[in-house]
Every structure is written in structure tokens, then in C-alpha cells.
Amino acid sequence: MFKSLIRTFAIVVAFVAGYMMPWLHVYGWTFKWMLIGMLFVTFLGIRFKRMKPERPHWLLVGANLLIALAAWSVCRASFGGGYLAEAAFFVGVMPTATAAPVVMGLLGGSVEFMLTALLLTNGIICILLPFILPMVVGRGGFEIYLSVAQNIALVMLLPLALALAARRFYPRAIAWPRKLKDVTFGVWVVILVLIAANASYDISSRDGISERVLEQIGALSLLICALNFGLGHLLGGKARSAECSQALGQKNTTLSIYLALTYSNPIAALGPTFYVLWHNLWNAWQLYRASEHRRRNGN
Template sequence: MRSSGFSLWNGRRVEMQHLRTTAMIAAFVLGYACPWASAFNWLIRWLIVVMMFLVFLQVKVSLREVRMAHLKILGANVAVGMGSWVLLRSLCGDELAQAAFFTGITPTATAAAVIVNLLGGRVDFAVSAFLATNFGMAILLPFLIPVAIGNPAPGVFMSVVNSLLVVIGIPLVAAIPVRLFYKHASELPKKYKNVSFFLWVAAIFLIIANASAYLHSQAHLSKTILLEIAAISFAICVFNFWFGQFLGGKKFRREASQVLGQKNTTLTIYLAMTYANPLVALGPTFYVLWHNGWNTLQLHMYDRRRHQRELKRKRNTP
């Protein structure tokens, strides 16, 4: 009975994961086919604000649990972003280098805590990584973005600060009174998790539509650049999940891999579109497919091992 219940639960979760993967792929395809939807790109910022608001309802902002491993992960974000930018700028030119920069510099996603929990890891480590990397990058990005886009003027610095205040500051400030005066506020994101997901799907659709419109307007661009950006994004994803294992030590090996690999792409997609162009924003956008694909595979392998242990325990029980 217990084994049957576990199988049913596992089957439903896999089915939901497949549905979400299908929805994301559909957003990519439809967005590319509908460049006219780029007229609604102003909605992207506010979709992100709503999603970040739901994040801050769920995550208590406290940096007291930040460990040295979290600072190493923050340093890795900077190193991967800036390192890949320096390398590709000398080899491939500005657009591919900037796509790599905005992909590598992306901080931890709050959903990393969910995956860590499903994999049997320490959720508190993942939550602290989200706080350390997101607030750390919010401080560093106003200095790093002007360098990456080749425009270190003070006006660009202030513009990046203003953008971050909108997409992080507004939802953070709005979430504080809701958490104070509504005791069940932290349960709202779970209750409306499907709403949050489809807001994200809508944002992906608009992001790809913007990239499609940009490609159609730039006749000189080779279509192979899409494959090059996808390949760069994939390489960064593989490196992050692999390298993250070494940052958490033996105790937090799995958790550090996940929090370096699973990215808050909503933030850097918006910044890339604002300060570079929609083509550059495809770097972190493709990353959405890669890290979700790896998460799906991880969960499948973990559930399979867990199910095998359950069957073995049942056989060994007299």
C-alpha cells in the first residue's frame, strides 16, 4: 500500500513536470513565430515584479545563516560571468560574450530550495544561497554591467540601480507589510504556484518574441548565432552544476551544485533586454531549458533510487 501510494505520487509529479516542460517549449516556439508580440515587451518587467513579490512572501530575508560556502558561490557567479565574457569577447565578439556574461552572472533561483528539498538536501542552505547571491549580485551588477556592455558612464550605473530597485526593491517592500499583517502570507506562493509558473511562461513567450523581432530586423545576422548562444548557455549550465559540487565541501556537495546551477533567470533576462538586446537575453533564456532539463533528470534518478530502496526494504522485511 505504501509502495503503491509512493508510485502514484511520483507519477503525478513526473506528469506535472512534463506538462511544465511542454509549456516552456511551447512558449519558445510560439514566441519565435509571433514577433508582433514584442509590442507588449513592457509587460515583462511587471510580470517579474509579481513573481518576485511571491518569492519574498515565501522567503524570510535574513542573512544570519550565510556561510563561507555561500560567499564562494557568489564569487563563482562573478567569476563565471566575467570569465566567460573576457574569453568570448576575444574569440567571438561582443554579442556572444554578453550572452555568456548575463548567463553566468545570474544568481540562485528561489526554486533551487524546492529541488534541494525533493532531493533530500538541506533547504536552509539553499534559501541562504538565494539571499546571498541575489542581494550580492544586486550590489555588484551596477558595477559589472556597464563594463560588460562597454559603457561605464555614471548614468548607466544609476540606470542599473534604478532597474534593480524596481524588480527587487518594489516586491521586497510590498511583501514586508503583507508578511507582518497576514500570518498565512508564506503559504500564498504554494497556493498560487501554478499562477506564478504561467506568469513565467508568459514572460518567456514575450522574451522570445522580442528576440524574434530583433532577428527579423537584423538581416545581416546569421541564424547560426542562435545555436551558438544555446551552446554557450548549455556549457555554462554544465559547468555550474559540476563546479558547484566542490564549493559546498563534503557536507553540502549536492546543495552547492544545485544553487550554483539553478538560476534566477528572470532577473538577468530583464537586465539583458534593457542594457544589451533581445538576442543577448537568449543566453539566460536558453538556460531555463537546460537547468530544468537537468532537474527533471535528477528527480527521475533520485525517485528511481528511492523506489528501489523501498522495494528492497519491503523484500527484507519479514
């Protein structure tokens, strides 16, 4: 129990520290490289033969798109076309986060399932976004393809290639993920500090935004976050409830913030910025529960 409490406390402290030190956003560039290192360790233990699309994967893709369009439509009908509708869209349309397989590994679920979900949601949404964005914000572009392709290629393919090489030339490396679990968690805590610092900086740098606007977007983001994790749990059934909940709930906020800033406006980008807080707080609670479960079972 002590170890699980320490982990939960570390995640909460990471968020508070990052929020109180927005100047750390200048080190945000290290986030990608730390994630690459974590994925390298994760990929060492992956059984790639188990990576194949299942029915829940296609349900996740459909739910991802439907939630985005439904949230945009409801907000547009209720409040008119404006910042709330666009913020809702960019919160809902976010594909699975590149860090989701790492978190699922810490939770003890199927990393192979998560990797498949990651590739499918990012790939399909990348293909469809240039056709959907013009309807939402009035413009789109081919550079969306390039942005997502570059992100996936660097963050996914580089650690994958390194892991395959390590497994080929040093077979004992397959045991590293189990031995380095605590190190992986430590790196994840550092990443959360940088994520919180970036979110704090983004919010504080939005001049002229009223507290009411922040409250509206924050509440909307929280509502969609709860819907994502809850619906994902239902779509996964008994066999894949944890994995589907994580795949639909933990989002690629970096990509969505970039898209909002590029094709909409800074206010719309606050939607995925708030989402950073909500989905990571839920991750903290899940990690605590997983640690408690392992403790009770003597693991």
C-alpha cells in the first residue's frame, strides 16, 4: 500500500509542481525524447504477433469521430458557432496518445492491443481530418498528413527499430521492461511535470480570456473526458474494457493543440489543454488502484 500511495502522491506533486512552474515549458522539447526512451523499453517486451485489429479497435475509431462531431454539433446548436463548439471538436477528435501503451503497461493490460489502437486511430483520423476540418473551422490542409506522419514516424518507428535491433543482437534485453518498471514510472512523472508546465503556460498566456470562458471550456473538456473513458469501457466488453477505456480516454493532446492553434484559435486550443489535466488525473487514480490490486495479490 505504501508504494502505491507514493506513486499516486508523486503524480499529484508532478502536476502541482508543473502548474506552479510554467517557465519549465521551455524544456518541453525533451518530452518527445523521454517518451521515445519509454517506448523503447516498452517495445522490448512486445509480442508483435499479437498485434492485429480486433472488433473493438474499429468501434474505438468510430466512437472517436462520433464524439467529436456530436460534441461540436450540440455546442453549435446550443451556443452558436464559436469557441465552445470548436473547443469541443478538438477535444473529441483527439486520437489515442502515443504514451497510452506505456501507461497500459504500467496498469498491467495488453500493450499490443494499445499499440494497434494507437496506429489505427491516429492513421484513420489523419486521413479524414482534411475533409472534416473545413466543415468545422472553414479551412484545412494537406500539412495535417505531414504533421501526423512525422509525429508517428519519430515517436513510434524510432524506438521500435531500436528495440528490434536490441532484441536481435542482445536477446536478454527482452527482460528489461520488467526490471525497469520503477525507472519508467520515474520518467513518466518527469513528463507529467512538463505537461502540466506547458498547460499552465498556455492558460496564463491567453490574454483577455475571462474566467467564465475558462470555466466553460474546462467543464466541457471534463465532460468529454468522462464520456470517453466511460464509453470506451463499455465498448471493450469484459475482455478489453480497460484497454478500450484507455485508448478512447487518453488522448494525443499535443497533436490536437497544434491543430487548434493552426486552423482555429488559441481559445479553442484550451479544450485539449484542459484535457491534459483531466485524463492524467484519471491515470493517477488508475495507477493507484493497479498498485493496490497487485499488493493485495502479493505481486
